[in-house]
Amino acid sequence: MVKKTCLIILLFLPFFTLAQSKLPGNIYLDKLPNGLEILVVEDNSVPLATVMMSFKCGAFTEQEKFNGLTGLYQGMLERGNKEFPTAQDVGYYGGALGVQARNSSTSEEYSTCYFTLPKLNLEQGLNFLNSEVRFSKMDPGELEKEKQIQDEQLKQKESNPYFSLSTAMLHHLWGDLYYRKSAIGSHETILSATPALMDSIKNKYYYPNNAILIVGGDVSHTDVFTLAEKIYGNWQASGFDPFKNWPVPEFKPLVKTDYFIVESPLSKSPYITINWRGPDTRNDIPSTYAADVFSYLVNQKTSKLSQALVQSGLALSVSIGYTTLSHVGPIGLVIEPNPSKVKECMDEVRKQISLMDNDDYLPAGEIETAKRMLEIRKVREEEITSDYVHILSFWWTCASLDYFVGYNANLQKVTKADIKAYINKYIKNKPYCAGLLISPELNQQINAESFFKPNN
Amino acid sequence: MKRTILILIILLACIYSLRAQSVTQSFNADGIKVIFKPTSKNVINVRIYFRGGVANYSPNQAGIENLTLDATTKCGTKKYNKNAFKDSTDKYGILTYGSSTYDYGYIQLNCISKYFNQGWNLFSEAVMNPVFDADEVKLLKERKVVISRNNQSNAETSLMLLQMQNAFKNTPYAIDPDGSEETVNGLTANDLKNYYETILNKNKVFIVVVGNIDKQVLFKKILAAFGSMPSQSFTPVDLQAPVWKDNKLLIESRKLSTNYVGAIMNAPDFTSVNYVPFRLGISGLGGNLYQYLRSQLHLSYNPGTNTVPLKMPFATMTAGTNNVPEVMAGMVNVLKEIRNSGLNDEWLQHIKNTYITRSFINDQSAAAITDNIGSAEILGGWQYADDLPQLVKMVTVEQVNNALNFYVVGLRWTFLGNPEAIENYRPPAF
Numbered sequence: 001m002v003k004k005t006c007l008i009i010l011l012f013l014p015f016f017t018l019a020q021s022k023l024p025g026n027i028y029l030d031k032l033p034n035g036l037e038i039l040v041v042e043d044n045s046v047p048l049a050t051v052m053m054s055f056k057c058g059a060f061t062e063q064e065k066f067n068g069l070t071g072l073y074q075g076m077l078e079r080g081n082k083e084f085p086t087a088q089d090v091g092y093y094g095g096a097l098g099v100q101a102r103n104s105s106t107s108e109e110y111s112t113c114y115f116t117l118p119k120l121n122l123e124q125g126l127n128f129l130n131s132e133v134r135f136s137k138m139d140p141g142e143l144e145k146e147k148q149i150q151d152e153q154l155k156q157k158e159s160n161p162y163f164s165l166s167t168a169m170l171h172h173l174w175g176d177l178y179y180r181k182s183a184i185g186s187h188e189t190i191l192s193a194t195p196a197l198m199d200s201i202k203n204k205y206y207y208p209n210n211a212i213l214i215v216g217g218d219v220s221h222t223d224v225f226t227l228a229e230k231i232y233g234n235w236q237a238s239g240f241d242p243f244k245n246w247p248v249p250e251f252k253p254l255v256k257t258d259y260f261i262v263e264s265p266l267s268k269s270p271y272i273t274i275n276w277r278g279p280d281t282r283n284d285i286p287s288t289y290a291a292d293v294f295s296y297l298v299n300q301k302t303s304k305l306s307q308a309l310v311q312s313g314l315a316l317s318v319s320i321g322y323t324t325l326s327h328v329g330p331i332g333l334v335i336e337p338n339p340s341k342v343k344e345c346m347d348e349v350r351k352q353i354s355l356m357d358n359d360d361y362l363p364a365g366e367i368e369t370a371k372r373m374l375e376i377r378k379v380r381e382e383e384i385t386s387d388y389v390h391i392l393s394f395w396w397t398c399a400s401l402d403y404f405v406g407y408n409a410n411l412q413k414v415t416k417a418d419i420k421a422y423i424n425k426y427i428k429n430k431p432y433c434a435g436l437l438i439s440p441e442l443n444q445q446i447n448a449e450s451f452f453k454p455n456n
Numbered sequence: 457m458k459r460t461i462l463i464l465i466i467l468l469a470c471i472y473s474l475r476a477q478s479v480t481q482s483f484n485a486d487g488i489k490v491i492f493k494p495t496s497k498n499v500i501n502v503r504i505y506f507r508g509g510v511a512n513y514s515p516n517q518a519g520i521e522n523l524t525l526d527a528t529t530k531c532g533t534k535k536y537n538k539n540a541f542k543d544s545t546d547k548y549g550i551l552t553y554g555s556s557t558y559d560y561g562y563i564q565l566n567c568i569s570k571y572f573n574q575g576w577n578l579f580s581e582a583v584m585n586p587v588f589d590a591d592e593v594k595l596l597k598e599r600k601v602v603i604s605r606n607n608q609s610n611a612e613t614s615l616m617l618l619q620m621q622n623a624f625k626n627t628p629y630a631i632d633p634d635g636s637e638e639t640v641n642g643l644t645a646n647d648l649k650n651y652y653e654t655i656l657n658k659n660k661v662f663i664v665v666v667g668n669i670d671k672q673v674l675f676k677k678i679l680a681a682f683g684s685m686p687s688q689s690f691t692p693v694d695l696q697a698p699v700w701k702d703n704k705l706l707i708e709s710r711k712l713s714t715n716y717v718g719a720i721m722n723a724p725d726f727t728s729v730n731y732v733p734f735r736l737g738i739s740g741l742g743g744n745l746y747q748y749l750r751s752q753l754h755l756s757y758n759p760g761t762n763t764v765p766l767k768m769p770f771a772t773m774t775a776g777t778n779n780v781p782e783v784m785a786g787m788v789n790v791l792k793e794i795r796n797s798g799l800n801d802e803w804l805q806h807i808k809n810t811y812i813t814r815s816f817i818n819d820q821s822a823a824a825i826t827d828n829i830g831s832a833e834i835l836g837g838w839q840y841a842d843d844l845p846q847l848v849k850m851v852t853v854e855q856v857n858n859a860l861n862f863y864v865v866g867l868r869w870t871f872l873g874n875p876e877a878i879e880n881y882r883p884p885a886f
Binding site for chain 1: 495825845
């Protein structure tokens with residue numbers, strides 16, 4: 001009887017695996033005993049595999065003296081390891097495997113390294129990634145080179161006037177914790193990085209229990225799970241939760257509206273950004289869906305906002321967006337005002353913000369269209385597997401895979417009342433920060449300080 | 457109990473078998489060849505291909521197929537006028553368009569699977585019941601003329617057209633499938649209607665479908681939509697590529713900040729056993745050119761090679777440069793070196809792996825897969841698209857070296873830019 005029972009269980013085991021969760025039919029999730037999560041996206045379209053490992057760390061886990069160093073650490077993963085001692089060795093072996101699109105990135109809430117290679121080289125690719133992630137050399141000479149590269153990248157960004165505006169916005173919107181939203185860091189922190197500081201990052205966050213391995217492409221999930229166990233199974237878990245040992249501090253509430261002007265001779269035309277503190281996935285998930293529907297609706301050419309600003313000739317363009325994050329996502333309204341009507345444009349922007357919860361701002365038919373188009377956009381985002389793994393990685397870090405899986409269904413539940421509640425909770429009559437980027441010449445002509453300020 | 461377990465085993469085997477059936481397959485739907493690749497993707501791409509391309513019409517009609525196929529989705533149908541058609545595509549995020557190139561034309565549908573029925577209705581209407589409204593065709597022609605002018609102003613596109621006209625003089629490939637301003641302006645709505653009647657033929661078309669859709673559902677939809685399509689005999693034109701043994705140079709004067717130079721050489725047929733080895737060899741040549749002309753000598757920022765798998769196949773070397781004689785000499789030297797010295801095993805393995813990734817990384821969408829399958833079918837068989845990775849894996853160093861030496865016997869050069877940059881210069885002997 002026991003044998004029969006076991007046989008039946010064995011026969012139905014694949015069904016239990018298939019029914020693992022609400023994940024789509026071609027996506028499979030597993031977890032090693034050391035805590036490493038493994039997500040496989042099966043897609044037989046082309047004979048490639050994209051391999052990615054992401055960690056829950058980035059600007060939000062950095063103290064001020066570490067600001068930008070998670071990105072620097074990620075860059076160092078490609079500069080030699082126990083198996084391939086130099087950056088040249090890493091590049092050569094990667095080339096031999098057919099590795100393309102090899103890169104790493106760090107943002108507010110996640111760090112990731114990834115590449116794509118022929119599916120036939122999947123096992124070597126997983127070993128290659130293992131060498132990079134677990135056995136990086138952090139050679140002091142290579143660190144100096146990487147510091148120079150990162151510093152140059154920062155200089156390049158600083159030569160862009162929009163970067164000056166966005167950096168100023170970080171300080172105004174997030175206050176003394178601004179660096180928790182800026183992954184690029186500063187010249188000072190980048191140039192003062194040492195191997196010891198790199199180790200410090202590794203020892204806090206670079207453990208299997210804070211990571212996900214995502215493999216997408218013409219692969220079998222059972223093969224990937226087996227290979228992951230073989231290659232990453234002996235990676236020791238940290239034994240601690242980094243978010244309990246080093247909690248991410250909460251931002252102090254934004255108590256008053258704040259206006260600022262950034263003058264730049266590089267600015268060719270004026271540019272306004274208005275940011276609010278929005279919802280996050282720890283505290284208010286329903287508002288994140290309402291935020292997406294509202295943003296899509298308002299960004300249509302036929303919207304009230306567009307008619308009032310763009311069709312009227314007060315602005316060249318206007319758009320609103322919300323960035324989903326686990327630690328307060330910003331809501332951003334971006335306006336390119338008509339250079340000859342900056343004041344009138346700003347007056348109208350304030351008026352429109354006060355109208356956003358009106359019924360005629362949120363036509364029922366357009367809400368339904370917005371939901372349908374967002375649904376279509378999500379399906380289209382999933383089409384290219386080497387891109388899709390990035391989206392999955394993003395959602396794993398800033399929300400959860402369940403959030404991602406339930407996105408479309410929850411989007412359909414959004415009502416006009418939900419959108420109004422979102423506007424009233426986060427936008428209308430709420431403190432915000434407004435920044436104006438302008439050339440000194442235009443500022444002299446229009447005296448922006450006289451009207452670009454609160455309560456005008 | 458034994459019987460129950462046996463039934464369960466059979467049931468499970470069937471389920472696994474169904475799940476494993478995600479390979480490309482072909483079937484016949486009332487005389488129309490259908491190639492279907494089921495995927496897990498929720499974006500569905502459908503293309504109906506029309507065989508023949510530029511061989512279907514005369515040079516003075518250049519652009520007619522491109523304009524006709526585009527008009528099927530832009531000028532309304534019997535059931536939906538132009539605006540109703542567009543409203544439906546906008547409402548459900550549906551993309552439809554038609555286009556034509558050297559060997560074939562197509563009408564395409566791209567939509568998410570949830571709205572496939574809506575997309576299919578529009579697509580089948582566009583294929584079977586297009587209305588070539590004179591006013592709409594006039595507007596479309598104006599847009600095509602603007603596109604043609606833009607293409608003319610793009611140096612790299614212009615170079616490619618010139619190369620084709622230079623190398624394929626007196627063959628159908630000397631025709632620009634987009635047509636010229638003159639030929640497009642000369643076409644009427646009635647011309648398009650009459651032309652479409654000549655290509656809408658069960659024996660001339662085939663359909664490629666890629667996406668998450670049930671085969672039986674697809675089969676029934678095709679029967680219902682296209683069962684009444686005319687069926688007439690069709691014999692494809694037999695095209696033979698010229699052999700370029702010489703080293704002729706065509707110079708086209710144009711005021712550009714950078715001059716462009718390109719050379720066309722012979723290549724094996726898509727179905728030849730030499731095709732994949734040759735293609736890998738040309739890929740290796742491209743890497744060497746980049747290393748020599750860009751990294752080592754800094755003479756060109758974009759030297760590259762390409763194998764162009766058409767019914768009359770060829771390969772190209774191109775570069776943008778202001779040091780034309782040095783770059784042309786460099787191209788010939790690098791080509792001679794790879795032909796004389798050949799590849800070795802390690803180098804070939806590098807090329808193979810990189811080739812696979814580069815070839816497919818931009819070909820992951822349903823539309824790109826449809827394109828690859830459709831092109832392969834036109835050139836000799838859709839199976840080649842599926843077999844490519846395996847064919848690449850099997851290639852040997854000897855095959856690559858032999859293919860490069862056998863097919864490359866001369867270069868047909870084309871220059872676009874300031875003639876003074878190449879004054880009194882003759883291409884180096886090859």
